[in-house]
Amino acid sequence: MIQIEKDPAKLGEVAAELFVKSAKAAIEATGKFNVALTGGSSPKGLYGLLAEEKYKSQVDWEKVFVFWGDERWVSLDDEQSNAGMAYEMLLNHVPVPEGHIFPMWAAGITPEARAQEYTGYLKKELGEEGVFDLILLGMGDDGHCASLFPGTAVLKEENKWVEGYFLKSKDIHRITLTAPLINKAKKIVFFVFGDNKAAALYEVLEGERNPTQYPSQMIQPIDGEVQWLVDEAAASKLKNV
Numbered sequence: 001m002i003q004i005e006k007d008p009a010k011l012g013e014v015a016a017e018l019f020v021k022s023a024k025a026a027i028e029a030t031g032k033f034n035v036a037l038t039g040g041s042s043p044k045g046l047y048g049l050l051a052e053e054k055y056k057s058q059v060d061w062e063k064v065f066v067f068w069g070d071e072r073w074v075s076l077d078d079e080q081s082n083a084g085m086a087y088e089m090l091l092n093h094v095p096v097p098e099g100h101i102f103p104m105w106a107a108g109i110t111p112e113a114r115a116q117e118y119t120g121y122l123k124k125e126l127g128e129e130g131v132f133d134l135i136l137l138g139m140g141d142d143g144h145c146a147s148l149f150p151g152t153a154v155l156k157e158e159n160k161w162v163e164g165y166f167l168k169s170k171d172i173h174r175i176t177l178t179a180p181l182i183n184k185a186k187k188i189v190f191f192v193f194g195d196n197k198a199a200a201l202y203e204v205l206e207g208e209r210n211p212t213q214y215p216s217q218m219i220q221p222i223d224g225e226v227q228w229l230v231d232e233a234a235a236s237k238l239k240n241v
């Protein structure tokens with residue numbers, strides 16, 4: 001399902017409603033809500049809204065468990081940190097117990113070893129089935145999502161849940177959930193804003209299948225659903241909407 005709006009702020013509201021609904025349903029059904037956050041610029045509006053009383057008051061934050069879809073391998077106080085941004089915009093303003101928050105980056109460990117450690121945290125909280133209640137994703141102008149970048153070996157991963165690796169094109173280590181794990185989620189929400197994403201979005205949604213070049217094509221939930229929240233600028237090249 002794809003929702004297109006002129007104003008990305010409107011999509012922030014849609015996402016906030018969706019987050020609240022998903023959290024309430026999961027907490028009612030299982031007593032907890034397992035969510036993976038995304039980084040980059042696109043989710044900032046959502047995080048800001050969730051920190052406001054209107055939405056904040058609707059979520060039982062004590063029962064929320066926060067993971068990330070991916071991370072740039074930098075410390076939390078670095079301006080590139082996805083977790084740092086989420087703390088600043090959201091997590092510092094809502095009562096999620098600190099023990100329920102699982103940033104991907106950690107000091108004194110390699111990204112590869114951290115990926116194994118992180119898999120352990122996921123197995124403890126999600127169980128062996130690895131089904132997230134909600135995963136938020138952004139999409140880059142090259143069609144990447146999480147840290148599933150075009151042409152990287154992590155795209156071939158079939159078994160591991162989390163992978164750490166050096167991303168040569170950006171000269172930085174990354175850590176990411178893999179596509180097979182993401183695809184087990186009950187709900188996946190993509191945020192795609194800006195005309196610089198229009199060409200890639202067209203390829204991902206309406207172009208020929210080529211996930212090595214456009215990794216967001218790999219996101220196809222097994223039993224869950226995927227929702228695309230797209231502004232008019234990013235949707236400008238789509239024909240079937």
Ligand SMILES: O=C1O[C@H](COP(=O)(O)O)[C@@H](O)[C@H](O)[C@H]1O
Nearest residue numbers: 038039040041042137138139140
């Ligand atoms: O590097 C990353 O980029 C993507 C897209 O970011 P955006 O700024 O274009 O929204 C993001 O989803 C990912 O978490 C991040 O590590």
